[in-house]
Amino acid sequence: MALVISLRALIRFSKExxxxxxxxxxxxxxxxLYALAVQFLSGEHGFIAFSDAEFFYYRLARNLVDEGVxxxxxSAPYYPEAYHTPLYPWFVAAFLLLKLPLLTIALAQAFLGAVMAMLSYSIARNISDSYPIAVSVGLLMAFEPMSIFWSGLLMSDTLFAFLFITSVYLLLAKKPAMSxxxxxxxxLTRPIALYCAxxxxxxxxxxxxRAGRSIRHIGRDIAVALAMFAVVVSPWxxxxxxxxxxxxxxxxxxxxxxVFPLMEFAHDKGLSIPNALPDLPQEEQYRRFSFEYVxxxxxxxxxxxxxxxxxxxxxxxxxSxxxxxxxxxxxxxxxxLAEKVPALFAAVPAAMVQTMLLVGQMFWLAVYALALVAVAINRYRPWWLFAVALVGINALLSGGLNPVGTxxxxxxxxxxxxxxxxxxxxARSLWQRSRVWRIVSSQ
Incomplete structure (x- = not known):
């Protein structure tokens, strides 16, 4: 009997x-492949062909390497920067310091994206205890179009997502301090994580x-976890x-x-807002982001x-x-697509393009709707509430400030x-209920 159990465990391990x-x-x-396509179609500039990538992250990394600031x-004078937290510029600077091409950064982010797919599978497998659901989550993480797109740019989002998903995985693995x-x-990659803490x-x-630990032990766990977080962010x-x-x-x-929600508020109310933007020379426009003008x-x-x-x-x-x-x-x-491969884009009928966009829109609406259904299942409710809290923080802060789909x-x-x-x-819950309903209705 023990041998059979061991064989089953081995088979499952091999399958996983x-x-x-x-x-x-x-x-x-x-x-x-996407990174190589960017290199082929646009050269090195393709990896910074997004305003934030070139103006913020690449310039910060370049100044770290070239000027040590x-x-x-x-150009000089090099006023210190506080608009962006430092981890991603340091990440990019490490490649520039080694004189590696920007393609290698995109490939490193491809690696992080691949690990994210694995971590996502493991998270889903452990919470749902469902192989089909876990595989679906892993595949969606592997092929979601915008996650592929962002991995090919010098933007902080892939690194942030990797670290954030890792923290969720470690939380699930009952390693709160490491989480x-x-x-x-x-x-240190995106400040919103501070509000998720x-x-x-x-x-x-x-x-x-829930594990029956004493208040003293719970307090100690919280103190250690908080100390680990503070050790990382306090130097900055x-x-x-x-x-x-x-x-x-x-x-x-x-x-x-x-710049964003206040302007919309003023427009809706027909108000005139004082111009708070500083009058700076063109070469010093970046200073409008500094604490000086807060x-x-x-x-x-x-x-x-x-x-x-x-x-x-x-x-x-x-x-929001x-x-x-x-x-x-x-x-x-x-x-x-319209800019990088115009011939291909022109060959696709406009109706098909709109249909594809509609399908993408409906996909996300379905994801939200189905995720809401899961609240009815007691077994998953703590993790569901955890997820809803994080999604709510993201919508309130990121969405309220900049709700654009991109x-x-x-x-x-x-x-x-x-x-x-x-x-x-x-989706599984609805499917199971529909099966029960069909069985009952057929009797």
Missing amino acids: YRTLIVLFVLAFSVRA YSLAA MLSLGFAA PVFLLFIAWEAY LIRNYVTFGQASLTSASWYVVY PHYQRAFFEATKGDLLGFAFVYGKR LNSFVTDRYEFLVTGV DMSRYSLGLYPLLFLFAGIG
Whole structure:
């Protein structure tokens, strides 16, 4: 009997191992082929052919290597930068320091994307205990079009998603301290991870409580996990405090609020907003992102919303909700394919293009709807609430500030495994209920 059990375990292990290898090969191959296509069609510039990639990340990395400064300045004086957290520029700078071509960065990101597919499979397998659901999640992570697109650009999103998904995987593996360590590195890639940290800590406490651990042990687990997170992010906070007098990860918040949701609020209300943008020479325009001008954006915000903060909250909430339904793939089709391969794009009938975009839109609506169905299943509810909290934070912060589908496709990469997982669980639940209904109705 023990031999039979051992053989079954070995067969299952081999099956899991083969599945992980296949997912890795598929995900890496499609991303590597895309990176090679970018190199062939556009050369090295293709990897920075997106405004943020060239102006922010590549320039920061270039200045780190060439000048030894963390600055967006194209030439001296090199004012210090705080708009972007440092991990991704350091990541790019490491390749530039070794004088490697930009293609190698895209291939490294292809590797991270492939590991993400494996981690996503493992997360789904452990939570759902369903091989078909886990494989579906892994395949969706491997082939989701925008995740492939972003892996071929010098943008922080693939690295962030990798670190974020790793933190979820480690949380599931009951390694809370390592999970928070990974989340700390994610926060140094995109600051939104800082706001996700309380959700992780609450889940760590809940899991410890459910396991019957004492309050003392739960407190110790939380303290250790929080310390791991703080060890990673505190040096950057200290740097910003020493340099700018601000213990904050980024100077972005008030600038982005001023430029995007506040402008929409003013347009809807017919208001005239004070011009808070500094009058700077063209070569110093990057300084508008700095802490130096945050008070200007704050004053403009409070002057514009005085007496109508509720109205602004309504506009902001509308933007957050709208971020769920903005088209994820329109830019990929009309902005990338139409420019890079115009002959191919011209050969495709416009009706087919619109149909493809509609299918993409319907796919995401189905994912959200099916994921909502999963709330009815008690077994998965703690993880479902965990996922909903993270999705809500992303919609509130990323979506409220910039709900455009192109940007939401990258802001949400780290959440895709959980969204696909609960959509799969919801679909399975509906299928099982329909089978029961058919059996009952046939009797």
